[in-house]
Amino acid sequence: MTIESPGRATSTAMASEPEAASEAMSIEVRDLGIDIGASTILDDLSLTIGAGEILVLTGPSGCGKSTLLRAIAGLSTPRRGQILADGRPVTTTSRDRAMVFQEDVLLPWRTVARNVDLALRLRGVPKTERRDQVDSWLSEVGLSDFRDYLPRSLSGGMRQRVQLARGLAGAPRAVLMDEPFGALDAQTRHAMQSLLIRTLDAHPTTVVFVTHDVEEALALGDRVVVLSAHGSIREDIAIGSRDTSDGTDRREHADAARARILNALGETRSRK
Numbered sequence: 308m309t310i311e312s313p314g315r316a317t318s319t320a321m322a323s324e325p326e327a328a329s330e331a332m333s334i335e336v337r338d339l340g341i342d343i344g345a346s347t348i349l350d351d352l353s354l355t356i357g358a359g360e361i362l363v364l365t366g367p368s369g370c371g372k373s374t375l376l377r378a379i380a381g382l383s384t385p386r387r388g389q390i391l392a393d394g395r396p397v398t399t400t401s402r403d404r405a406m407v408f409q410e411d412v413l414l415p416w417r418t419v420a421r422n423v424d425l426a427l428r429l430r431g432v433p434k435t436e437r438r439d440q441v442d443s444w445l446s447e448v449g450l451s452d453f454r455d456y457l458p459r460s461l462s463g464g465m466r467q468r469v470q471l472a473r474g475l476a477g478a479p480r481a482v483l484m485d486e487p488f489g490a491l492d493a494q495t496r497h498a499m500q501s502l503l504i505r506t507l508d509a510h511p512t513t514v515v516f517v518t519h520d521v522e523e524a525l526a527l528g529d530r531v532v533v534l535s536a537h538g539s540i541r542e543d544i545a546i547g548s549r550d551t552s553d554g555t556d557r558r559e560h561a562d563a564a565r566a567r568i569l570n571a572l573g574e575t576r577s578r579k
């Protein structure tokens with residue numbers, strides 16, 4: 308599958324925060340506390356995510372992964388602490404930070420091409436550039452022949468590929484992914500992971516990726532953070548670089564990292 312470098316957004320539309328000059332975005336979570344009703348979901352959580360880093364968040368069900376992701380997206384306002392994107396407080400959503408969900412959120416009345424086109428439009432890509440960029444992204448996710456189909460005519464895996472194209476199109480500077488491949492069969496999931504890695508290699512973007520799947524975390528992450536059942540950081544593990552030509556360093560790191568992740572998950576479950 309060739310990557311034809313869809314360009315970055317060049318004009319403004321729908322932005323609710325100012326644009327920054329650099330490409331991938333740095334994100335800092337500072338002493339974050341989030342309560343829902345009388346329950347404290349996240350408590351005193353601090354985390355720095357470097358520009359272009361792929362950070363995987365994992366942890367037991369209900370520990371607050373989606374809550375943290377939504378706060379980074381600007382979809383909720385923290386009670387305590389703050390989140391900074393390129394050093395500026397996150398106060399609302401921004402087209403610079405895209406979200407990709409597990410659920411199917413494609414617009415059912417728009418064709419595949421028009422779903423991707425909408426994302427480009429919302430990210431401020433001029434109309435004259437959009438047609439080429441839609442074609443390019445559909446080629447990247449292997450759906451060029453399905454551009455005029457409605458989502459209901461596609462398989463689950465194909466719809467998820469459209470969602471991935473929609474999340475990455477227009478080059479958001481950060482992509483926040485909440486178990487995006489969780490509902491897919493193992494083979495499609497593996498293909499989607501490879502596609503995501505290839506796409507991110509071509510378009511460096513900061514990614515926060517939530518998953519329950521330890522192998523997925525190891526395949527994708529530059530770093531894996533395990534949250535405890537009580538919404539604090541239990542482990543923060545660097546995974547080897549993907550840059551080595553044969554992947555040896557990464558494989559060596561992966562075995563040690565897998566043991567640490569499984570150990571941390573075991574401890575969080577037993578303490579719940």
Ligand SMILES: Nc1ncnc2c1ncn2[C@@H]1O[C@H](COP(=O)(O)OP(=O)(O)OP(=O)(O)O)[C@@H](O)[C@H]1O
Pocket residue numbers: 343348366367368369370371372373374375
């Ligand atoms: N709108 C809400 N009202 C009440 N409680 C909520 C709401 N949203 C989330 N919660 C609670 O907050 C906690 C954290 O939820 P969250 O979805 O962030 O966890 P998670 O780690 O993403 O879980 P999972 O892995 O199962 O998706 C859970 O106990 C959940 O029940």
